[in-house]
Each structure stands twice: as C-alpha cells, then as structure tokens.
Amino acid sequence: xxxxxxxxxxxxxxxxxxxxxxxxxxxxxxxxxxxxxxxxxxxxxxxxxxxxxxxxxxxxxxxxxxxxxxxxxxxxxxxxxxxxxxxxxxxxxxxxxxxxxxxxxxxxxxxxxxxxxxxxxxxxxxxxxxxxxxxxxxxxxxxxxxxxxxxxxxxxxxxxxxxxxxxxxxxxxxxxxxxxxxxxxxxxxxxxxxxxxxxxxxxxxxxxxxxxxxxxxxxxxxxxxxxxxxxxxxxxxxxxxxxxxxxxxxxxxxxxxxxxxxxxxxxxxxxxxxxxxxxxxxxxxxxxxxxxxxxxxxxxxxxxxxxxxxxxxxxxxxxxxxxxxxxxxxxxxxxxxxxx
Numbered sequence: 001x002x003x004x005x006x007x008x009x010x011x012x013x014x015x016x017x018x019x020x021x022x023x024x025x026x027x028x029x030x031x032x033x034x035x036x037x038x039x040x041x042x043x044x045x046x047x048x049x050x051x052x053x054x055x056x057x058x059x060x061x062x063x064x065x066x067x068x069x070x071x072x073x074x075x076x077x078x079x080x081x082x083x084x085x086x087x088x089x090x091x092x093x094x095x096x097x098x099x100x101x102x103x104x105x106x107x108x109x110x111x112x113x114x115x116x117x118x119x120x121x122x123x124x125x126x127x128x129x130x131x132x133x134x135x136x137x138x139x140x141x142x143x144x145x146x147x148x149x150x151x152x153x154x155x156x157x158x159x160x161x162x163x164x165x166x167x168x169x170x171x172x173x174x175x176x177x178x179x180x181x182x183x184x185x186x187x188x189x190x191x192x193x194x195x196x197x198x199x200x201x202x203x204x205x206x207x208x209x210x211x212x213x214x215x216x217x218x219x220x221x222x223x224x225x226x227x228x229x230x231x232x233x234x235x236x237x238x239x240x241x242x243x244x245x246x247x248x249x250x251x252x253x254x255x256x257x258x259x260x261x262x263x264x265x266x267x268x269x270x271x272x273x274x275x276x277x278x279x280x281x282x283x284x285x286x287x288x289x290x291x292x293x294x295x296x297x298x299x300x301x302x303x304x305x306x307x308x309x310x311x312x313x314x315x316x317x318x319x320x321x322x323x324x325x326x327x328x329x330x331x332x333x334x335x336x337x338x339x340x
Contacts, residue, residue: 022178022196023099023129023158024088025068026223028278029054030202031236031253032291032312036074036084036103038200038221039173040123041164043105044082049075049317052289056310066092075317080107082123094137099129101160118167123175125160156182162200169206175199197226204236213242217251231258238280246284253278253293272299282312289314 030038034052051073059065068091074084082105089098105123132153162175177198204219221234238251257274275298282291291312 022198022225023127023160024070024086024101025090026198026200027056027068027308028253028280028293028295028310029056029070029312030221031234031238031251031278031280032282032293032310033289033314034072034312035173036072037070037086038202039162039164039175040084040101040103040125040160041105041121041162041173041175043074043084043103043123044076045105045107045119045121045164045166047076049073050314051317052312052314054310054312056308058308064091064093066090074103074105076107079109081105082107082121084125086125086127094134095132096134097129097131099127101125101127116168119165121164121166123160123162123164126157127159128155128157130155158182158196169208170203171205172203174201199224199226202234215240215242229259232256232274233258246286248281248283250279250281253280255295275299276308287316287318289316 024037026038032054034054036042036050036052037054052071054070055067056069057065057067068088070086070088072084072086074082076082082103084101084103084105086101086103087098088100090096103123103125105121108120109118110120111118130153132151134151136151157180159179160175160177161179162173164171164173177200178196182196200221200223202219202221204217206215206217208215217236217238217240219236219238221232221236223232223234224230232255234253234255236251236253238249240247240249253276255274255276255278260271260273276295277298278293278295280291280293282289289312291314293310293312295308295310297307
C-alpha cells in the first residue's frame with residue numbers, strides 16, 4: 001500500500017510531538033507502578049517514600065527519535081501530608097524540554113485504621129519547564145523567515161492540580177495538567193497555543209482471593225486536551241502473584257484515540273485511529289521494583305515497525321513493619337503491592 005494522503009502521518013507524528021511540549025508526556029509510566037507522575041494527589045498516599053527512575057526510547061534505528069527520562073520521589077509527612085518532586089528530560093527530534101515539579105498533597109483519612117482504608121487526597125504541583133528548538137542543523141539555503149538558525153529557548157511556569165480517592169480495593173483519580181494559560185514564545189502562535197490544559201481521569205479496582213496468592217486489577221485512563229479536543233482512552237489489566245521475596249506482576253494496556261485521519265489506499269478512502277498495545281512485566285524484590293513495558297503501534301499505516309521501550313527502576317523506603325506483603329497492599333488502598 002502506498003500512502004498518498006499525508007494527513008495520517010501528520011496525526012501520528014503530532015500525537016507524540018504535542019505530548020512532548022506539554023510537560024511530562026503521558027505514556028505508560030503510570031502502568032509500571034508510578035501513578036505519581038500522572039496524579040499529584042498520590043504524593044505520599046502510602047506511609048512510606050517511593051523513588052522511581054524511568055527511561056523511554058522510541059525507534060532505536062532512527063536518529064533524533066523521541067526519548068524521555070524521569071526521576072521522582074514522594075513520601076508521607078505526618079498523618080495528613082505528602083511531598084514529592086519530579087525531574088524530567090524529554091527530546092523529540094530538534095525539540096527538547098527539561099523541567100521539574102514540586103508537589104504538596106493533603107490526605108484526609110475517614111477510616112479508623114490503615115487496614116480499612118478510606119482516604120481522600122488533594123494534590124498541587126508547581127513546575128518550571130524550559131523548551132528548546134535546535135535550528136542550527138536546518139538547511140540555510142532553504143530560506144524561511146521563521147527559521148533563525150539558532151537554538152531557541154523559552155521557559156514557563158505551570159501547575160497541576162488533582163484529587164484521588166482510595167476506598168478499600170477501589171481507587172479513582174482526577175487531575176488537571178497545565179492548569180494555567182502560558183505563552184512560551186518558542187514557536188509562532190499558530191503552532192503554539194497558550195492553552196495546553198489536559199484532563200486526566202482514571203480508576204482501578206483490586207480483585208483478590210483468600211484462597212491463593214493472585215490479585216487482579218482492571219483499570220482505565222481517559223485523557224482530554226482542551227484546546228485541540230484530542231481524546232485518548234487506556235484500558236488496562238494487571239495480575240500480581242505473591243512470592244516469598246515480594247511479588248511478580250504483568251499486564252496489558254490498550255490505548256485508542258477518538259480522533260482519526262483519512263488516507264487513500266489505492267482508490268479507497270479509509271480512516272485510521274491511533275492505537276497502541278502495551279504489555280508490562282515487573283517484579284518487586286523486597287524494597288526494589290523493576291518493570292519493563294513495550295508499546296506497539298497497530299494499524300495499516302505506521303511511522304515505523306518498531307516499538308517503544310521503557311524501563312522503570314524503583315526503591316520503596318519501607319519500615320520493617322510494612323515489609324509484610326498483605327499489609328503493604330492494604331495500606332496502599334488496594335489489595336495489591338503497586339498503587340502509586
């Protein structure tokens with residue numbers, strides 16, 4: 001099949017490009033025990049600190065392929081407060097951004113103890129992001145008045161706000177990313193609107209059995225970008241197996257966009273929506289967490305046949321009394337070891 005209409009390619013490319021401009025891109029990080037990257041209200045939601053490092057690389061055989069790295073830490077402070085911090089580096093072709101966030105979360109416990117958890121949380125993150133556009137390798141003979149031939153940069157401040165609710169085996173989250181309208185002055189106004197506000201809604205339910213060591217977790221994530229009206233839905237399922245050293249777990253995520261593009265297949269006009277399938281495997285060994293995810297783009301038209309690789313390494317600053325697997329799961333608000 002020969003693609004004669006470029007709209008679909010532009011859509012697939014812009015899906016990753018626009019995410020790379022709006023703070024930390026929303027990929028599959030949260031699916032590998034890192035909900036704090038997505039929802040600030042999860043900072044300190046458990047009783048101990050969590051350190052997470054992630055690295056994502058797309059299309060190893062392509063120069064300037066999208067890649068992103070994050071490091072985050074959050075912990076409980078007292079009975080009702082949580083603090084967190086995130087640093088990230090995101091590159092996508094000639095565009096890159098680096099930045100950091102600090103988070104404060106307030107937790108209201110309605111239950112009498114952590115074992116019948118009923119907790120409402122509110123979180124607020126403040127971030128400073130610097131975006132860069134490297135024009136030094138652009139062809140100087142291809143004159144364009146917009147191209148200056150230098151490394152252009154622009155810094156801006158923004159905030160994320162959200163709330164989370166954990167009740168026994170159920171958890172729900174709502175977050176507004178890029179809460180403020182900010183001009184960045186890196187591109188022209190035509191391509192860089194001052195409204196990058198994004199709404200993230202997710203929920204999960206833990207299903208455990210008293211007769212074996214398995215726990216299951218169906219969940220979903222819905223993303224809506226206000227200005228462009230882009231919408232994405234993730235449908236997820238994970239399974240956890242209790243082991244003597246901790247736990248092993250795996251799952252599958254399916255992402256689908258609600259926006260499509262038409263392309264010409266011979267003489268027939270067809271429509272295709274952006275779709276990803278992402279399996280994940282992970283292990284919790286005492287206080288350490290390791291996870292690997294691989295995202296594969298489906299459809300007749302793809303930018304590349306290769307997938308997107310992501311590694312997550314973590315460490316839980318647990319007290320000895322919380323090393324017990326069942327206690328850890330219950331305190332997290334789900335009957336499983338990985339909620340945030």
